[in-house]
Amino acid sequence: MGTMSKRKMKVATRYSHSIPKLVCPDGEDGLLIRTKYLNRTLKVDPTTMTISVESGVTLRQLIDDAAKAGLALPYAPYWWGLTVGGLLGTGAHGSSLWGKGSSVHDYVVELRIITPAGPKDNYAKLRVVDTTQPDEFNAARLSLGVLGVISQVTLRMQPLFKRSITYLVKNDSDLGEQAGEFGYQHEFADITWYPSQGKAVYRIDDRVSSNVSGNGLNDFIGFRSTLSLALAIIRSSEESQESTRNADGKCIDAKLTTSTLMTSAFGLTNNGIAFTGYPVVGYHNRLQASGTCLDSLEDGHITACPWDPRVKGQFFHQTTISIGLSKVKSFIQDVQKLLELDRKALCGLELYNGILMRYVKSSSAYLGKQEDAMDFDITYYRSSEPKSPRLYEDIIEEVEQLALFKYGGLPHWGKNRNLAFDGVINKYGGRNVKAFLKVKQMYDPQGLFSSEWTDKVLGIENESETITRVNVEGCALEGLCVCSQDLHCAPQKGYFCRPGRVYKDARVCMPLKTPDSSSSTAKSIQRHRSTHNAHHTHLIR
Known part of the structure; x- marks a missing residue:
């Protein structure tokens, strides 16, 4: 129907969607194609060590069904509410530099994708893509959803195995030196950094023999069902701290939050009931991901996931950027220099469990990682009023611009604010971009699965029409532009x-008690308001 009527289309999943405008179709009559009922595990083959599933299958279901046959997906994101199609569309990953690395799309061996077609094919064409078609394969397994609808995926698995996990808390003084090497020392290593507290938590995580005793379980506290009333109280408290510029209050709450997480081993238990000490040993399928808040009641009135939009809970920005391993030390040291100016500046990040640092290996997928990298995942307060600045707005913006512009970081496709995607396609190399766009033109020549947003990200539109070409009041506060005035x-x-x-090349929204240009700025605002309606701007939300 969509192809016949030439309507714009996007695929949506049942639990989540991307943080940026990746799943929004253009036009008032755009179609959302949901994968709720593409939820079957089709075949599990222990002989070939593969599993075939429909694209709406969640990571939770994939892990469970594979484990029943003695198989495991070796690396995966930590949140199991993602669907397989969503994992591939955004390049989702866990943390590892071992084997083929931590990106799920690098374990795909075949996928089926439905693309637009002409009347001879009833307006839809089923394509089966595998490694024998390298160009199509390397485009389709990380496609941003612009090629069509992935209907079925076959993944290469491994025999189910056990892991041993220990969290080690250390001073962050040598974090820059340690970060570059730690991922090579432990297969599932990651680091959680609490910069304002000067602490780093190292995840010492490796495979062990199946005869090592232990039946550990991961039920991460941040992904558990939470009383809706408690979520509202926590959010109201942070809103109050923001409105009163109460940095001390945020830092006190951050220390309490991180202390609770560390004491409870972040939700790990040795036997599924209680944490009795490290190491926590258990089967991979019980440790690799979690998300029990998905079992909350449908209406969310009593309990919910912390970010459930149906209740008053978390509302945040998320900046997630991968930086090449050779540059990680310098980036960390620059962030530490910022903190020397004010130790309280990043307490707000620690309320959301600090900066999660994961390892990601380079990929042959055209829109995959271009080099071995460390992924910095930063979550922080977002106001419900888009023109309201945040506490330490300038520091967080500077960290973001350091990662993106000074160190050439690549944004996670399913996260980030608009400014992270400005000119991003130029970081992927000419051949990769041309090959991807060639497949895109072949699969969807009319651009029915594209949008103005994805066209800007992929550099299809005129270069002058970039994703951050905006000139409106407050655009930098939401990451819709880098401020220039x-x-x-x-x-x-x-x-x-x-x-x-x-x-110094960063441009950030900085609080000034005695602004040096207040009168001229006020006049500038008034002029801008009087001409705004007559001036065409591009504002992408």
Whole structure:
């Protein structure tokens, strides 16, 4: 129907969607294709060590069905509410530099994708893609959803195995040196960094023999069902801290949060009931991911996932950027220099469990990682009022721009604010981009699965029409632009566009008690407001 009527289309999943505007179809009559009922595990083959599933199967179901046959997906994201199609569309990953690395799309051996077609094919064509078609395969297994609808996926698995996990808390003074090597020392290594507290938690995580005793379970606290009333109280508290600029309050709450997580081993238990000490040993399928808040009641009135939009709970920005391993030390040291100016600056991140640092290996997928890298996952408060600046707005923006511009980081396709995607396609190499766009043109020549947003990200539109080409009040506060003038921030609230403190090429919204250009800024705002309706701008939300 969509192809016949030439309507724009996107695929949506039942639990989640991307943080950026990846799944939004253009036009008032755009179609969302849901995969809720593409939820069957079709075949599990222990002989070939493969599993075939429909694209709406969740990671939770995939892990469970594979384990019943004695198989395991070796690496995966930590949240099991993702669908297989969503995993592939956004390049989702776990943490490892071993084997083929931690990206799920690198374990695909075959996929089926339905693309638009002409009347001779009833307006839809089923394509079966595998390693014998390298160009199509390397485009389709990480496609941003712009090629069509993935209907079925076959993944290479491994025999089910056991792991041993120990969390080690250390001072972060040598984090830059340690980060570059730690991923080679332990197969499932990651690091959680609490920068304002000067702490780093190292995940010492490796395979062990199946005869090592232990039946450990991962039920991460942040992914558990939470009382809706408790979520509302926590959110109200943070809103109050933001409105009163109470940095001390945030830091106190952050220390309490991290202390609770560390004491409870982040939700690990030795036997599925209680944590009795490290190491926690258990089968891979019980440790690799979690998400029991998905079992909350449907209406969310009593309990919910912390970010469930149906209740007053978490509302956040998420900046997730991969930086080449050779540059990680310098990036970490730059962030530490920023913290030397004010130790309280990143307490707000620690309320969301700090900075999660995962290892990602380079991939042959055209839109996959271009080199071995460390992925920095940063979650932080977002106001429900888009023109309201955040506490330490400038510091977090400088960290974001350090990662993206000074160190050339690659954004996670399913996360991030708009500014992370500005010119991103130029980081993927000419051949890869041309090969991907060639397959895109072959599969969907009319661009029915594309949108204005994805066209800008992929560089299909005129280069002057970039994703951050906006000129409206407050656009930098939501990451819709990098500020170039004061009105892009919140001058009426004391936030002005200024160079970064450590990275001088950054342009951030900085709070100034005695702004040096308040009168001229006010006049600039008034001029902008009077001409705004007559001036065409591109604002992508």
